[in-house]
Amino acid sequence: MGGPRFEPVRAVRAYERVVEQIEEAVESGALTPGERLPSERELMVQFSVGRSTVREALRVLQARGLVRSRPGDPNGAEVLPFSPVVLKKSMTTLARVSELSLGELAQFRMVLDATAVLLAARLRTEEHLAEMAAAVEDMKAAGATGFGAADVAGFGAADTAFHDAVARAGGNKLIQVCTDVVRAVMAGLVEDRLARAPDREALMRRGVAHHEDVIAALRAGDGPLAARLTRQWTYDSYAGHLPADERAALRALLE
Amino acid sequence: MGGPRFEPVRAVRAYERVVEQIEEAVESGALTPGERLPSERELMVQFSVGRSTVREALRVLQARGLVRSRPGDPNGAEVLPFSPVVLKKSMTTLARVSELSLGELAQFRMVLDATAVLLAARLRTEEHLAEMAAAVEDMKAAGATGFGAADVAGFGAADTAFHDAVARAGGNKLIQVCTDVVRAVMAGLVEDRLARAPDREALMRRGVAHHEDVIAALRAGDGPLAARLTRQWTYDSYAGHLPADERAALRALLE
DNA sequence: GGTAATTTGTTCGTATGTATG
């Protein structure tokens, strides 16, 4: 007792050491998005490792969304700004391998969307409200293309834009990213439920009306009302597609 | 019009094709956790690519948490069960590069924890309640080690075990993972706030009391009460460490 | 327990397609 306390060591691969150093440089801000890494041969020299080791490290960094390298680019790998695609990817993996049910995703989305509007009611600016209104206009336009066939993809994009504006107005970047991610995951799972719905034009109209109600509540600064509207809309959108037990659980969150 | 519609192609690297195929096999369940991939030289033959390409693909798959390879293992890379470490990693990156504030994390945690107990009040079994009670006993034990120095790490572990039991009782795996992740991220950020607190023993006692109140509410099936207790506890725990505006935003979520 | 066989970790050389100037 009292002697030096040695800690167990694990053999750490050379490429890991390279990853750690570059990762630290990026996350600490020493390397900013848009900047370039040295070329692979240059990195070989700086790290005193072989070419393959450098390449494996770059692959890992690329998989983590921190850099991107293109063949022939004389400038070396590019440092990327943060993007939620990696988060999306791992959450999609979670959804697939641990078999997340539609009900679990709907619960998550209901809670986070309601929180986003609750926060947005406090902090929204006129710019935010204008963005939301513009998104709703796009939804209207997509719902009535004049060609008989509604533009489902455009409607979905406008819907995403609306919720992104709400989340940004709420001021919580974590909620913003997570709602975006779970929306994408659900879209990937239920695919084109809306596109196949025979009454899709009616659904779109109700969606537009709902979003306009939310905007009105946000403009009035009535967060609880906006949250209630959002929860109810989520429930109405998904309850019909859920088994009884999951529907009951979702209803429990309606409050 | 009417002719074949060609789609734009992007040059896809050889290692990406390898990644795609193995990833599909894992996520579809064709390869289950614990199973082994063929050796690298075997994969060379099966995919008709060089060894470096195989290795880069394995590095990417390892970065995504799907497989793990050890030097010298004659059985080849091991297929791993899902683990939230990758999700934790990317969320930690999000927290660092986009500079998530403590307030944003607290908002997220307050909402998800409250949702977890609300769901748990409906679905909790006696086993779940017993697990929670056991975790609280561990918290008590860590708070009174008899050596004068409270076991802060043990207290934190027991706290995590409690919330994990709650989340499992709630039946939403996505919320379970996300609460776990955000808890880990916050622990990494505020580090040892509790450990340095001069009145940490009093804080621990209040924590134990709070968790016991939550268990009582869950046993009674009173979800809204449990949710209120949880929100209030989160607020009390973090409000003192937040600037005024973030404190106000957190208070807005209290209910 | 020790030894041999196999596998991964790492380096190096070479060839090829590509982007920049």
Next chain:
DNA sequence: CCATACATACGAACAAATTAC
């Protein structure tokens, strides 16, 4: 169009680690 430098990819070789006999 050409020259240069780069990333991509292949394959051989050696070292280190693990398993099996």
